[in-house]
Amino acid sequence: MNALDRLTALFSRLPGIGKKTAGRLVYHILEGDPVYARTLADELSGLHGAIRxxxxxxxxxxxxxxxxxxxxxxxxxxxxxxxxxxxxxxxxxxxxxxxxxxxxxxxxxxxxxxxxxxxxxxxxxxxxxxxxxxxxxxxxxxxxxxxxxxxxxxxxxxxxxxxxxxxxxxxxxxxxxxxxxxxxxxxxxxxxxxxxxxxxxxx
Ligand SMILES: [Zn+2]
Known part of the structure; x- marks a missing residue:
């Protein structure tokens, strides 16, 4: 599994997101501004620490x-x-x-x-x-x-x-x-x- 497939698999575990939509999201992020991807990753990794x-x-x-x-x-x-x-x-x-x-x-x-x-x-x-x-x-x-x-x-x-x-x-x-x-x-x-x-x- 490459990075693209791994992220698609992770997204498809979210409620309401099928494999197809997950793939679309990953391509969207990949083709977009890397700053957005980094911000998304930072927010995700800090979520459990910030919210209780x-x-x-x-x-x-x-x-x-x-x-x-x-x-x-x-x-x-x-x-x-x-x-x-x-x-x-x-x-x-x-x-x-x-x-x-x-x-x-x-x-x-x-x-x-x-x-x-x-x-x-x-x-x-x-x-x-x-x-x-x-x-x-x-x-x-x-x-x-x-x-x-x-x-x-x-x-x-x-x-x-x-x-x-x-x-x-x-x-x-x-x-x-x-x-x-x-x-x-x-x-x-x-x-x-x-x-x-x-x-x-x-x-
Ligand atoms: Zn309260």
């Missing part, structure tokens, strides 16, 4: 805590639970939400061997035990895994209320329909997302 996960919410950030968690203007009584870190900027862009986030790092999917223990659920409960949170908005995709995870979290919150005679009366809500069924939060347009936030329903 926020120790509070789990989203990607250059500073810990992240700018959202550190912002005194955010409403600390509402936590919006999302599947992946990349869902956070999508919701931020809708400008509908002024609370805090919590990134689960996936959804419960027994067939794929992903259980609650693989997700950042323990840390979420810790945040709820702080007593400040009044509402948990589940902004999970309307898929089987999203529904399973939502039910599981709702049950956990109920159990917690029973066990601790709830100092925190946490209400669990879910984004209203309007999101494409089986679709992806990432592809929801801003207006749809704003509507689903305003029309969120108790679960």
């Amino acid at each position: 996960r926020c120790s509070a919410c789990g989203s990607f950030t250059e500073t810990d805590p992240c700018p959202v968690c550190a912002d005194p203007g955010r409403d600390r009584s509402i936590i919006c639970v999302v599947e992946r870190a990349q869902d956070v900027p999508v919701i931020e862009e809708s400008r509908e939400f002024r609370g805090l986030f919590h990134v689960l790092g996936g959804l419960i999917a027994p067939l794929e061997g992903i259980g609650p223990g693989n997700l950042a659920i323990g840390r979420l409960l810790e945040r709820l035990r702080g007593g400040e949170v009044r509402e948990l908005i589940l902004a999970l995709n309307p898929t089987v895994e999203g529904d399973t995870t939502a039910l599981y979290l709702q049950k956990l919150v109920e159990d917690m209320k029973d066990a601790e005679r709830g100092p925190a009366q946490v209400e669990v809500t879910r984004l209203a329909s309007g999101l494409p069924v089986g679709g992806d939060l990432e592809y929801a347009d801003r207006l749809t997302l704003s509507r689903s936030f305003r029309g969120r329903v108790k679960v």
